[in-house]
Amino acid sequence: MSAPFPFSAIVGQDEMKSALLIAAVDARIGGVMVFGDRGTGKSTAVRALAALLPPIALVEGSRFNADPADRGRYTACSAAAKGKAIKGKVPFIDLPLGATEDRVVGALDLEAALTRGEKRFEPGLLARAHRGFLYIDEVNLLEDHLVDLLLDVAASGENLVEREGLSVRHPARFVLVGSGNPEEGELRPQLLDRFGLSVEVRTPQVLSERVEILKRCDAYERTPDSFAAEWKREEAKVLRQIANAHEALPYVVVPDATLEFASRLCMTVGADGLRGELTLMRSGRALAALDGASEVTPAIIARVAPMALRHRLRRGVLDETGSTARIARALAEMQGADAVPLAA
Incomplete structure (x- = not known):
């Protein structure tokens, strides 16, 4: 698997990069909404930042990305409570527009219910995004009730599922990032207000910037690993900046x-x-x-x-x-x- 595009190699879009760094330092801000033109590096920037962050401590076997220092707090995570501590990547989860509510929040595991008669919870995308990033492209086209649900969970840091005789509560702390093009429909003001930060990105109008973007994209497509290696020192600076900010906050x-x-x-x-x-x-x-x-x-x-x-x-x-x-x-x-x- 090739190396992701380096965060520090993204040309321009300084406000978007600042907003993502701020949200990475303090997830309580409530996520970032990025409105702007297509092809301006919105998803590239979010993926690059998630890949840049250092590995996090996980409980082996946990389907909730459980933190070893937080064992036993949630009964839903108890099955993996005895697993050993390992290191893993910061989760980055794409939420597709066609996702159902069950896929997002989790639901009854039908296979376990039908074959063994067990009431077992099958975690959804919110559980997989815990301690990482949840990215929604074209969030303005997502059904309003799903956006409202996502914002509620992002604000509380917990997901509560009550259905089919199940009552499950599990941690779901993540940085919610939505992107969209205003020409394809606006997000309702009541929902937009609940995003912490809002960023506007536009297609660069400076010739030198556009040429530099072409050069870097071409270099990455040709030899992604070599290109990433060239930016390793700059990436390390950003990583230290985030780590120091976490400690100082x-x-x-x-x-x-x-x-x-x-x-x-x-x-x-x-x-x-x-x-x-x-x-x-x-x-x-x-x-x-x-x-x-x-x-x-x-x-x-x-x-x-x-x-x-x-x-x-x-x-x-x-x-x-x-x-x-x-x-x-x-x-x-x-x-x-x-x-x-x-x-x-």
Whole structure:
């Protein structure tokens, strides 16, 4: 099996890469929604990040990617509780558009029920994605009740299945990443609001960037292992950055002044509810940890603001400007003429 495309070799799309790194550092942010043109590296970036992360500790034989340090907490995972600790890859699970609810959440194992009369739970995609990434391409075409279910589980970190006389609860903590093309249908605002971060990606319009993308794609297709080896040092830097951020995250301070700045920004742009402020706080703390900073400043909040708020704003009847422009305008008003530059 050839090596995956290196995360650090992706040209441009800095905002998308930042959002994925932030979500990898703190899964509580609630996932990443990536809207944009086809063929802009959305799925490539998610797969590359999952492949980049170091192996995780697993219980051998566990169908739930159980953590050896968390044995016995869930009865559904008890069958493999005595298995030895091994190392395994960070899970990356694709959720197909045609997936049924039973395949997603899990269901009664019909073979065991019919042949042996046993009521046995057959884990679904949520169990396989535990401690990893769950990726949904064209999430705007997925049935709303499935999207709602996925977001509920992603927020709680647990999957509860009650059907056919079964009642099973198992861990399901994963980074939910959805992608889609707005031309093929929009996600309902109520559902979009529950994604932690929202990213807009566009086809590069700089000639040099497009040429560099062609060169790297061609080099990878010709000799994937050699291409990956060339980027090994850069990949190691990203890996160290993520590992250091994980360790530093609990110690990053969010001063009251920064919290006030975040709340005032949400009030200025008219963001509904408090999810915007919570996401600003969490993503700001993760970004500070990635930067090696000990506290979250208003400048860091300004950097994550477009990703955290653009999908939470109501569309103004008399305001034709996009959400990102409205956030930039609000930041400029709050910070004066020397506003912190926003990501493209």
